[in-house]
Amino acid sequence: MSDDGVLRITGLARAFVQGGRRLEVLRGLDLTIEVGEAVALMGPSGSGKSTLLHAAGLLEEPDAGDIMIAGQNCAAMNDGQRTAMRRDHVGFVYQFHHLLPEFTALENVLMPMRLAKLPADEASARAEQLLAELGLADRLGHAPGQLSGGEQQRVAIARALANQPVLLLADEPTGNLDQATAEMVLSELLSIVRGRGLGMLVATHDPLVADRLDRVVRLQDGCLVDG
Numbered sequence: 001m002s003d004d005g006v007l008r009i010t011g012l013a014r015a016f017v018q019g020g021r022r023l024e025v026l027r028g029l030d031l032t033i034e035v036g037e038a039v040a041l042m043g044p045s046g047s048g049k050s051t052l053l054h055a056a057g058l059l060e061e062p063d064a065g066d067i068m069i070a071g072q073n074c075a076a077m078n079d080g081q082r083t084a085m086r087r088d089h090v091g092f093v094y095q096f097h098h099l100l101p102e103f104t105a106l107e108n109v110l111m112p113m114r115l116a117k118l119p120a121d122e123a124s125a126r127a128e129q130l131l132a133e134l135g136l137a138d139r140l141g142h143a144p145g146q147l148s149g150g151e152q153q154r155v156a157i158a159r160a161l162a163n164q165p166v167l168l169l170a171d172e173p174t175g176n177l178d179q180a181t182a183e184m185v186l187s188e189l190l191s192i193v194r195g196r197g198l199g200m201l202v203a204t205h206d207p208l209v210a211d212r213l214d215r216v217v218r219l220q221d222g223c224l225v226d227g
Helices: 049-056 079-089 105-115 120-133 149-161 179-196 207-212
Strands: 007-018 021-033 038-042 064-069 090-094 167-171 199-203 215-220 223-226
Touching (some): 021 199, 038 179, 049 199, 090 149, 105 120, 120 149, 167 179, 179 199
Parallel strands (some): 038 215, 090 167, 167 199
Antiparallel strands (some): 007 064, 215 223
């Protein structure tokens, strides 16, 4: 891993035009996430948390600034290179799991590895290992509709980890779960992040989630402030 950490963002800016007005959502912000570090991203609705996550995950291009993932400058990449970087090095976990309902838990986790053209035997072994690690060894053949909310979110986490990313981006990952299940899922997620040396940025409104992470950054007037 580079000395730049898992994720280094410098001078990130993003604006949108709405109703003839230019809205400066991100104003030259900086952020670094180190190996094994889990960072909470907080701020009121509309402050730009999702915009920052999308930019960090290479889902949309900023107006200015550099994004480095595992020491590679993504600002210099073309669309194909950005897609490959996103597929191979970034995992996404959302509030709603977005599992494919017609596929089993195992098949959902296999999907990213099939897109990456991983050999079938290796992909199956990795998917089974991930699901077992998340307590779902006996649920491999179950469709999402046969799983509880917590189990579905664990499948989504396994899918996010399928291609062995260095960076996890999570948007309210426990927001759709009851408190006891949310605490359990968050504990498992943090154990994986720290055990595997990933970096994670979690957008959340929940102070209980933020308190479990290594540090908190807040979006305020388009900039990041600590605490």
